[in-house]
Amino acid sequence: xxxxxxxxxxxxxxxxxxxxxxxxxxxxxxxxxxxxxxxxxxxxxxxxxxxxxxxxxxxxxxxxxxxxxxxxxxxxxxxxxxxxxxxxxxxxxxxxxxxxxxxxxxxxxxxxxxxxxxxxxxxxxxxxxxx
Amino acid sequence: xxxxxxxxxxxxxxxxxxxxxxxxxxxxxxxxxxxxxxxxxxxxxxxxxxxxxxxxxxxxxxxxxxxxxxxxxxxxxxxxxxxxx
Numbered sequence: 001x002x003x004x005x006x007x008x009x010x011x012x013x014x015x016x017x018x019x020x021x022x023x024x025x026x027x028x029x030x031x032x033x034x035x036x037x038x039x040x041x042x043x044x045x046x047x048x049x050x051x052x053x054x055x056x057x058x059x060x061x062x063x064x065x066x067x068x069x070x071x072x073x074x075x076x077x078x079x080x081x082x083x084x085x086x087x088x089x090x091x092x093x094x095x096x097x098x099x100x101x102x103x104x105x106x107x108x109x110x111x112x113x114x115x116x117x118x119x120x121x122x123x124x125x126x127x128x129x130x131x
Numbered sequence: 132x133x134x135x136x137x138x139x140x141x142x143x144x145x146x147x148x149x150x151x152x153x154x155x156x157x158x159x160x161x162x163x164x165x166x167x168x169x170x171x172x173x174x175x176x177x178x179x180x181x182x183x184x185x186x187x188x189x190x191x192x193x194x195x196x197x198x199x200x201x202x203x204x205x206x207x208x209x210x211x212x213x214x215x216x
Binding site for chain 1: 147151167
């Protein structure tokens with residue numbers, strides 16, 4: 001069951017259709033409703049290794065649907081603390097709940113000031129509207 | 132007389148990955164088509180492999196965007212629907 005379109009106001013967004021939930025010096029990352037809708041039902045999530053580092057604006061993983069494969073772009077830099085195993089096992093979780101159960105990784109921020117450059121929900125909605 | 136050097140074989144992925152057209156198969160081969168099978172919940176495909184390694188059950192290693200992923204050769208059809216009453 002696909003989720004309804006939404007862009008929660010408490011999240012920060014990257015124009016490559018990724019979101020970040022900031023919690024102190026950590027963040028949980030995922031892809032937005034728009035991204036999962038464009039891909040269709042996900043069948044594979046190629047996750048980074050825990051302990052590896054991700055770099056803002058660079059790909060850290062891949063999400064693949066029956067029709068397409070897409071890089072997942074990191075909205076922030078940091079060390080991967082945790083990979084969401086539920087999504088590795090059941091990638092369609094992202095389609096069902098992109099901002100909740102369908103999160104992709106949790107990181108420790110190496111450059112917390114990068115948060116300032118992210119979009120808020122209203123600004124991201126503008127990005128989506130222009131697609 | 133020479134027989135064919137390569138053979139087209141159906142395969143099923145043993146690791147999580149979706150094979151796609153053009154991906155190299157280790158040992159000298161190539162995926163000609165591939166997708167995700169919802170019925171098997173695995174990647175499946177067809178590919179050319181050297182005749183010497185084309186036996187059913189033989190293991191293949193497919194280069195999925197730089198990552199080696201295991202598969203094995205199966206008999207056709209890859210999936211056969213069970214008769215429904």
